Amino acid sequence: MTDRKRTPRKPTARTSRAKTAPVEVGSDAQGLLDFYREMLFIRRFEERAARGYTQALIGGYCHLNLGEEATVVGLMSALQPTDYLFTNYREHGYAIARGIDPRRIMAELYGRVDGVSKGWGGSMHMFDTAHRMLGGYGIVGGQIPLATGAALAIDYRSGDEVVMCTMGDGTTNIGAFHESLNIASLWHLPIVYVIINNRLGMGTSVERSSAEPELYKRGAAYQIESARVDGLDPVAVALAGKHAVEVARAGRPYLLEVVCERLRGHSVVDPAKYRSADEVASLKEHDPVHTLAARLVAEGIADEESLLTLDQEVLANVEEISAFAEASAFPEEQTLFDYNYATAVPNDSRRLPGQPLFVTTPTSGADQ
């Protein structure tokens, strides 16, 4: 087989402004403030979601991006609106940063018709075609082959788009990770794989689960360029993400490891008893939202008062968002079979529990 080379790509012009605008990272005061605003919004949104969970307005599993905010906004700033995102079940922040109406994200958490996935997906399965966020996936690593296939489709059509596929640190140990990175490199696919290393897969540390704990090094096995970046610094993440996306757009996959924090348990209901008091104290100290606020003040970009005002605005906004979600209707029972198939076929079973296969009528038996 011949080694197929991709034609170098040119970045396409932005056709519309996403919620996270691309910034001239590193030097731009407005860019930093935009990052902060977005990070704070995600923080308050997630805290409100946690409250909604304890109010029993949100069911199932609920994994939050608390501590991951700098990583979220940095990564999303690296993408064009025409690029695709595949992610996992800890994705509310990514949906927000991708530009999806946060009211529809909260409505999905509440299981309502106005939800991004119309109440079918819930916390783990956010999807929005318009913003090219192609899921939220609940099975660890399930998104990796899919994202690789999306990159294959782009390549097939000689498109300019890039796929970003995020995953947790524990995900690097499943077979689909290896299979997909191997395929992406063999076929020169335009994809950025991002490992969000918050150092814990549920309660299992990276050191206890990965023989090579410096996860970015795994790129070498596939001849994929890779790097590790501090996920608590949005500017560093944005720069690393931008480079990764450029490499992918030129036709080579990339592996980026972003080291960040998970401020709370694996999900809303996990008290994280496996963490020491020292660790918890350290987490607070390195909280990316607080760290960036301090930096904004120290560099004279904002003052305490304006940040407090901003926080109050965000809190009020988040309350409106949850009110919208709570006011949205539950899906009607008669819509239960609306998405059985995209192409209708005869004999599709549309029966509620207990309904007979055939309507029986009293009979004295058949004729012989």
Add this chain to the structure above:
Amino acid sequence: MTLMSYRQALHDTLRSEMLRDENVFLIGEEIGVFEGSYKITAGLLEEFGEKRVRDTPIAEEGFTGAAIGAAMLGLRPVVEIMTINFSLLAIDQIVNHAAKIYGMFGGQAKVPMVIRTPGGGGQQLGATHSQNIELYYAFVPGLKVVAPSTPADAKALLIAAIRDDDPVIFLENLALYNTKGEVPNHDTPGVIGQAAVTREGHHLTLIGYSRMAHVAKKIADQLADHEGLDIEVIDLRSLRPLDRETIVESVKKTHAAVILEDDWLTYGIGAEVAASISDGAFDYLDAPVRRVAMAEVPMPYSKSLESAALPSENDVIQAIYQTLDAIGHRRIKTGPHD
């Protein structure tokens, strides 16, 4: 109509669909340079090139998932999984992803893809290479599962599967590849979800799919010629959706049914068919519904044991006569019941 083999019908259909729609591409292990383990894709790499006939690494989960992702963006991949046994390596992608994506995201993304894969024992391939596990997929809402038994249906249902916007598991069978039949020259898609009455009769209904539909037809023809029996034969063709109406209407007429399947008996496809008959034709039955399935063992290698484990034509004929005896019929040749 042209007389051709099941293999040729599949090959020609893949080719014509690729010529018709440039979004259709083939992906799988050894389908290109090697021309396919069973040579279904022979010559297609040469004709269409690497972009559209894609040899993959040995990575069923990876390439099946990649096909799903490509389908989400509007391509129409036709995946070849070398045998259905290896589909277990990809079952997370098939069951947790291909089958879920359309519903789980509220209808926002379609997955127009086909997974072609052969089942079948009888080739002395042993326990891990002789299974018939189509049930695993027929069980799952969101998938469509078809199992054609003739070259004509193989063509019609493959066209339908490729043009369908849902993931379709297209079950082939090693023992059918060389069977021949008349195939229409036109490219009319078949209907997924519809069984066929391949022989009309009134003594008993014989039901099968894939290889066993072929066997059912053959036995019914033999018994008609030599024993004067008039057996109705149903080829299920589609396992999901399952055409219960056709099954039940037939049993209402014949009052008895024997179900043939190459999979294991307990919880097998036949169990669902039998339950459907119970629900829809309970008052019409004159005998218990019988199932003829594979013995419940991992398939042995040795020919003597393999033959014992697989349902034979004699096993089927025994089940037919026992059922007819149960309802008071006697063999025509042995005269009236005394």
